[in-house]
Amino acid sequence: xxxxxxxxxxxxxxxxxxxxxxxxxxxxxxxxxxxxxxxxxxxxxxxxxxxxxxxxxxxxxxxxxxxxxxxxxxxxxxxxxxxxxxxxxxxxxxxxxxxxxxxxxxxxxxxxxxxxxxxxxxxxxxxxxxxxxxxxxxxxxxxxxxxxxxxxxxxxxxxxxxxxxxxxxxxxxxxxxxxxxxxxxxxxxxxxxxxxxxxxxxxxxxxxxxxxxxxxxxxxxxxxxxxx
Amino acid sequence: xxxxxxxxxxxxxxxxxxxxxxxxxxxxxxxxxxxxxxxxxxxxxxxxxxxxxxxxxxxxxxxxxxxxxxxxxxxxxxxxxxxxxxxxxxxxxxxxxxxxxxxxxxxxxxxxxxxxxxxxxxxxxxxxxxxxxxxxxxxxxxxxxxxxxxxxxxxxxxxxxxxxxxxxxxxxxxxxxxxxxxxxxxxxxxxxxxxxxxxxxxxxxxxxxxxxxxxxxxxxxxxxxxxxxxxxxxxxxxxxxxxxxxxxxxxxxxxxxxxxxxxxxxxxxxxxxxxxxxxxxxxxxxxxxxxxxxxxxxxxxxxxxxxxxxxxxxxxxxxxxxxxxxxxxxxxxxxxxxxxxxxxxxxxxxxxxxxxxxxxxxxxxxxxxxxxxxxxxxxxxxxxxxxxxxxxxxxxxxxxxxxxxxxxxxxxxxxxxxxxxxxxxxxxxxxxxxxxxxxxxxxxxxxxxxxxxxxxxxxxxxxxxxxxxxxxxxxxx
Numbered sequence: 230x231x232x233x234x235x236x237x238x239x240x241x242x243x244x245x246x247x248x249x250x251x252x253x254x255x256x257x258x259x260x261x262x263x264x265x266x267x268x269x270x271x272x273x274x275x276x277x278x279x280x281x282x283x284x285x286x287x288x289x290x291x292x293x294x295x296x297x298x299x300x301x302x303x304x305x306x307x308x309x310x311x312x313x314x315x316x317x318x319x320x321x322x323x324x325x326x327x328x329x330x331x332x333x334x335x336x337x338x339x340x341x342x343x344x345x346x347x348x349x350x351x352x353x354x355x356x357x358x359x360x361x362x363x364x365x366x367x368x369x370x371x372x373x374x375x376x377x378x379x380x381x382x383x384x385x386x387x388x389x390x391x392x393x394x395x396x397x398x399x400x401x402x403x404x405x406x407x408x409x410x411x412x413x414x415x416x417x418x419x420x421x422x423x424x425x426x427x428x429x430x431x432x433x434x435x436x437x438x439x440x441x442x443x444x445x446x447x448x449x450x451x452x453x454x455x456x457x
Numbered sequence: 458x459x460x461x462x463x464x465x466x467x468x469x470x471x472x473x474x475x476x477x478x479x480x481x482x483x484x485x486x487x488x489x490x491x492x493x494x495x496x497x498x499x500x501x502x503x504x505x506x507x508x509x510x511x512x513x514x515x516x517x518x519x520x521x522x523x524x525x526x527x528x529x530x531x532x533x534x535x536x537x538x539x540x541x542x543x544x545x546x547x548x549x550x551x552x553x554x555x556x557x558x559x560x561x562x563x564x565x566x567x568x569x570x571x572x573x574x575x576x577x578x579x580x581x582x583x584x585x586x587x588x589x590x591x592x593x594x595x596x597x598x599x600x601x602x603x604x605x606x607x608x609x610x611x612x613x614x615x616x617x618x619x620x621x622x623x624x625x626x627x628x629x630x631x632x633x634x635x636x637x638x639x640x641x642x643x644x645x646x647x648x649x650x651x652x653x654x655x656x657x658x659x660x661x662x663x664x665x666x667x668x669x670x671x672x673x674x675x676x677x678x679x680x681x682x683x684x685x686x687x688x689x690x691x692x693x694x695x696x697x698x699x700x701x702x703x704x705x706x707x708x709x710x711x712x713x714x715x716x717x718x719x720x721x722x723x724x725x726x727x728x729x730x731x732x733x734x735x736x737x738x739x740x741x742x743x744x745x746x747x748x749x750x751x752x753x754x755x756x757x758x759x760x761x762x763x764x765x766x767x768x769x770x771x772x773x774x775x776x777x778x779x780x781x782x783x784x785x786x787x788x789x790x791x792x793x794x795x796x797x798x799x800x801x802x803x804x805x806x807x808x809x810x811x812x813x814x815x816x817x818x819x820x821x822x823x824x825x826x827x828x829x830x831x832x833x834x835x836x837x838x839x840x841x842x843x844x845x846x847x848x849x850x851x852x853x854x855x856x857x858x859x860x861x862x863x864x865x866x867x868x869x870x871x872x873x874x875x876x877x878x879x880x881x882x883x884x885x886x887x888x889x890x891x892x893x894x895x896x897x898x899x900x901x902x903x904x905x906x907x908x909x910x911x912x913x914x915x916x917x918x919x920x921x922x923x924x925x926x927x928x929x930x931x932x933x934x
Contacts, residue, residue, distance in 0.1 A: 237695065238695075239625065239694055239698060242695055242699050242702065243625070243628075245698070245699075246701040246702035246705070249702045249705060250701070253705055253706055253709035253710050254709055256710060257712065260728070263722075264722060264725075265653070265656075267721070268656065268720050269650070283720050287649075338649070341649050343578055345647075345648075345649045346583070347578030349583060349589030349590060349647075350577060351575050351578075352513070352589045353589065354589060355589075356511055356512045356515075360655055361718050361805040361806035362658075362715075362719070364512070364515050365806065366495075366512075367889075368886045369889070373886070376885050376886050377885060378885065378886040378887055413893070414506065416506060416507055416512075419575065421577075427578060435651055438652060440718045440719065440720055442718075442802065443718035444879065444883070444884035445883070446880075446883040446884070447884050447885065448884075448885050
């Protein structure tokens with residue numbers, strides 16, 4: 230009788246399954262430690278000292294944020310407080326947010342906390358995508374803060390009768406049903422003025438997260454690939 | 458009940474299984490109904506606006522999906538445990554009590570979703586109304602309830618597995634279900650950091666549907682093959698271990714394909730691309746396995762001069778074969794389409810994902826769980842050979858055909874979004890709506906709704922068949 234092959238031995242495959250699973254799990258846990266350190270939220274000191282973080286501290290709302298090509302990385306990256314010309318943040322140029330650019334770490338943290346809570350309490354993710362995750366019934370919000378529609382040349386400031394991006398956004402969030410932009414309208418979710426401010430801070434902060442170039446070409450082009 | 462055959466060893470466990478299956482089937486119907494509402498809103502945005510907005514319809518659609526599947530999975534385990542271990546499930550009384558707690562909690566959560574919908578931006582909302590995190594919106598109190606019920610379920614499984622005969626299938630289920638239950642904890646905390654939030658959120662979502670649930674399907678398929686066509690246990694269990702190795706070997710680190718764009722480092726591009734590209738392989742293996750065993754068993758019968766089919770439950774086996782194919786097609790092919798970062802940069806967060814999601818959840822899970830419904834009906838009614846009825850054939854064809862049609866429609870919608878909104882228009886607000894207003898996108902959404910109606914009609918016929926086929930004299934008893 231032929232000797233039984235290891236390839237048809239259940240014990241061999243059971244052990245293989247255990248080893249493979251164990252190895253993959255350990256590798257995932259190890260990578261999780263590394264990633265967790267890299268995506269931990271930065272703080273005000275980092276911003277003041279010009280240290281680039283994948284997820285900047287809440288006081289990033291005091292700065293001007295843009296989304297520009299980094300030749301080194303081959304895709305767009307968030308630029309905080311001005312570009313050094315090579316696609317790195319200078320952390321110098323400030324930008325007023327609801328009339329101020331001097332939010333303390335505590336104030337900014339509280340705003341971001343309120344906004345993140347609000348984003349969950351109002352089920353934002355079940356119509357919109359955040360960082361590309363969620364539902365596809367409404368636009369992605371990852372870089373919504375940088376969307377030209379809310380800028381000085383966009384339609385939304387005029388539509389809401391506000392002079393700044395953040396005020397236009399906050400007004401829209403409080404009364405979305407009064408400013409229809411499409412047949413598909415955002416419903417009134419009972420968002421208060423305070424909650425709206427938090428939500429806008431949350432959006433501004435999210436736009437400063439380094440998402441490895443997602444979404445590509447955001448807000449750069451009108452109607453043609455690589456066109457201006 | 459006169460026709461109740463659940464009196465032998467494990468009768469109580471099997472009875473509990475039928476409760477789980479019944480509640481699962483009701484939730485399945487609810488899932489489809491709210492899906493229809495959401496699909497209608499894509500076509501007629503004013504439909505139920507301000508009453509049952511898209512976000513709420515969708516929450517109910519996807520949460521009913523997850524919960525009916527979890528219920529049917531629990532039911533499947535309670536059903537097969539006595540068959541595998543040879544004993545009544547240990548602690549079955551507690552298991553039964555937990556069922557009622559679980560079901561009651563689900564009803565409360567659904568009512569809150571339906572009628573309260575949103576809350577203030579504070580912790581009370583997170584605890585009592587919604588957590589607002591896709592798929593796991595259930596408020597925190599319900600999370601803890603789910604943990605308690607899951608612990609009870611895992612307790613039943615472990616105690617029974619250790620006391621009775623611990624087959625390979627039971628061993629795999631024990632390891633798999635504890636991971637399945639444990640992973641839920643990763644979704645039970647709040648953080649201001651959206652990147653950290655999404656990182657752990659995927660531990661629940663991905664490591665459920667692309668790892669632990671898939672292994673569960675492997676175990677159920679193994680049980681079904683032994684039960685329905687008399688496949689050889691040793692061969693089936695060897696395949697099962699190979700599948701576990703391949704599924705976990707690719708699926709655990711395949712998690713990386715969700716970490717391309719959420720703030721996480723670039724190395725996930727390579728890790729996610731490599732391992733998720735391997736994810737379809739075990740699905741091919743599972744497909745081959747089911748067809749191979751079927752052919753082998755039938756062939757050896759025919760050698761003995763026996764021409765009759767080896768399948769003792771036609772409707773269930775039909776769904777199991779559809780599972781083997783649907784899993785490969787929906788999770789494997791449609792998943793692979795957009796899993797490489799070079800493609801995913803444009804497809805991430807579009808209807809393309811939705812196309813994949815629909816076919817994968819259906820192909821990989823809905824199919825085999827419906828198959829388990831039929832296995833339970835066969836057992837409960839003491840049927841030796843269960844045949845297809847006109848209703849079961851119509852239901853299977855309409856649900857499967859509708860699902861394929863919907864997937865094609867969503868894929869086309871996804872293409873429009875990828876090309877117009879993303880590549881051409883740079884993903885802005887106006888780019889998004891340009892894509893959404895395009896003729897091909899709106900046509901695709903019309904077709905999606907039509908296909909949804911086909912599926913729903915198929916479901917009504919399925920429900921009718923599930924309720925009546927047990928008494929149908931056509932089956933051999």
